[in-house]
Amino acid sequence: MEIETRKVQKLGYSSLGISLPKDWAEGLRLTPGAMVTVMREEDGSLRIRAGLFQQPVEQSECIIDVESCDVPGSLHRLITGSYVVGRNTIRIRSREEIDPEQLQEIHDAVKRLTGLTIVNQGSTFVTIENFAEPTRFPIEGLIRRLHYLTARMEKLSFDCVIVGGSGLADEVKRLEEEVDRLYWLVVRQLLLAIKDRTVASSVGETEPRRIVEDRVVASELENIGDLWRVVARAFTDLGDSRYKKSKDFIRVIQDLRQLLENQIETTMNAFFGQDWILANASLETHGKVMETSKQLEALVPIQKTMKDPSFCTTCISVREMLTPIAQISGHYATISQITINRALQATEGVLPSK
Secondary structure: OOOOOOOOEEEOOOEEEOOOOHHHHHHOOOOOOOOEEEEEOOOOOEEEEEOOOOOOOOOOEEEEEHHHOOOOOHHHHHHHHHHHOOOOEEEEEOOOOOOHHHHHHHHHHHHOOOOEEEEEEOOOEEEEEEOOOHHHOOHHHHHHHHHHHHHHHHHHHHHHHHOOOHHHHHHHHHHHHHHHHHHHHHHHHHHHHHHOHHHHHHOOOOOHHHHHHHHHHHHHHHHHHHHHHHHHHHHHHHHHOOOOOOHHHHHHHHHHHHHHHHHHHHHHHHHHHOOHHHHHHHHHHHHHHHHHHHHHHHOOOOOOOOOOOOOOHHHHHHHHHHHHHHHHHHHHHHHHHHHHHHHHHHHOOOOOOO
């Protein structure tokens, strides 16, 4: 980036002006009397473009040929991708009648994406419209909702092993589907914010770097939702099994739950408040979660061979379920690291004391 310093000059009685770099003007063939567009940025700077401003024409419609989607799941992915990049109308067409499996993919995709509705359908075509208004969904509100859902999944998942019952795991599954739906809405909003500064301002994304950070945070929370679904099912199997949980096992798993809940709340409070001190505390808690997870693992017996009469498949499941818990804690640690970086950027190098 080339930087020049130019002196502000008085033009007439009330106007001020600066001269344009000669090589820049010549390169764009600007001559006296030519028009330029001046745009005000959020940080107070001005951006100058040659010519009159023209609003870019958005490609809000796309067509998907069913014949190109012969791999199972590809039609679902193309609909999701079209939604995410901002298409408001998705037309699906086929030379022959759409088969039931592909029709099911279409309906599943529409059901999992906020704002999409099938408005027209025939044997060889389906027309999908998006009725979600971007300015109605601020990014911070969506991330707060993702946080609420994933935190709720944590509480239900631990209840699966303490209380038992498949109903809790079913509720976790339902919440995970809602997390997915919200995540794709967040991604769509962020991509629209990149393309349209008006949308960016209305959804609270006034700085380009925040868009990247919020995309990562949303992705971390979506991954956390997926992992809680795995943990809930493992905990349900454990709660319904004949596996005899010792008092030490119950005590350590309750300790693990308390530490993880502390990490979750501290992480997200730090993120929303841009508090590097809280974020640092959350990273310390992450280390304790990992230590407690190892303690719990040590309480589960190890059977090395299937011939061992004491071999217990449940014991293996218990040890394996600790892996996603560690991964969940790691995802929250990533959010804490992002928070520290964001806080450093916001304070311009002057950190608040405790």
